Amino acid sequence: MRRRLVLGAVLALGVLSMAARAAQLAPVKPSAAAIDVEKLAGNLFVLRAPGSGGATAVFVMGNGVMLVDTKVSGWGPSMLETIKTLTDKPVTTIVNTHTHFDHVNGNPEYPGTVEIVTHANTKTYMEQWNPVYGINVGDNPSPFKASGGRGLPTRTFTDRLTLGGGAESVDLYYYGRAHTGGDTYVVFRNARVLHAGDTFPNKNAPIMDRNNGGSGVAYADTLAKAAATPNVDRVITGHSTTVSVAELKEYSDFIREWVAYVQAGKKAGRTVDEVVSAWKIPDRFKGYTPVQPGMGNWRPNAQVIWDETQ
Template structure:
């Protein structure tokens, strides 16, 4: 079967979700591995879609905005010290991201923070570094971007980025930055979605970018190939909830780009409930396929399970970690 023609990425979804919608319309739900076989490779399809996807700007507060349409949600802080970005999107989005950044102001690009190493958050590192960005990340993110890195669930080997595109400044636990009058606090979660995830808090604005530790109204992908786990995702959610209050604007890695503590709490509770459901069935001696058939995610599927990380695939991810 040839590759289905894909629409541009939804402003309210993640590129995986939109790819999933295109596949669902033609073939029914596919796991990522099936999608890879059907359509030249899932990663290639996502990049092709990002090449034409529009970029949508949502302004938040204190000169902070969020850009949708190139992989993960990108936060942008503007001001006289130059623009600071949280995550880089996919490289083929450069023309549209350049236009969106220009709409936010004439300041040059000065800083880039990678929340983790995945291509939909770091593929744009090369052009942003060439444009002037100093790249900051956790030390494990630099490690993964510096070598050929395989993600088994995507059946894909990612090449190392050029040395200039690899984060030049890394940290192990915490890092502070003062840019454009904003205090920016970066904290390492420990292994969560990957083994290099960090949060980025804009302190005065009370805006928190949590990367892929939170997918708004979407079952998340968990990358066991590079240290992720269901328990780590729950621990990261707990850490996010601990620093948020009812006025905190939370930027998730994927899904609707503006969220809050109540929605994050619901996401965390969903993760715990499904982990416990799958864990209890596994303790009873059920096989992975038997557990998938038992539909341990059923109570949450209408809200979280309508995209490519479908209920069966998410159950398999959880099974691997309990």
């Protein structure tokens, strides 16, 4: 189980080298046997599998099951099979943290009666289906075109929305632009757990997807607000392990430093490539992945920050 988790983390989208990314995007046959289940509370689980896309939170309520993110296409049946081992309740609600294919493509594979909740901007991006900035994901058609619109959001919010009630309260927050322009932070209030989606890839370079409203300059402020969310101890990352809220706070400091570094490089008259290749992660940030050969996500990040800086 542990080995699978580590492998899943290593293969996480956009986290490592081009080679690792290519491996992650290679087709993986969906199966329930490949799905790792992490139990965070009596009624809260995280389901991960190599090559399946983002981490899915499974929240079991009195009347049904809420999912946060639905992975790449094809995993719905295996997910439902795994969820059946956790509860008899049907899936009634899906929340998507953001628009990317590896978090929303599974939506049409769940019953048409499911309520699908996203930030209003994310609904727009899901309808537009813009390419992800800075990474090449190959042929990536909209799953909603093929489904005739099934799986698109049926309910949206702009700043904050609470779903459920009492011990089953789930708070959705929008704190501004970061990974995209519609990133939702999902708080399972009773379990004190926050799903941060891809705004927090763990100790690594983020993706600043300006094609879908993402921003470099706004990123750190958005993360700092997320880290200050009430009722949170633990954080589910988009593709990596579950970590502490202190690590999310540290990540906001890390991004702030990276953005300031790029901006200083631009003001000093250097080039984007010079700035990226000279980036040394400060010693106080332990365990962060340095710039890779080919520069991974650092290069497109730097370009986004560069172009947002006067």
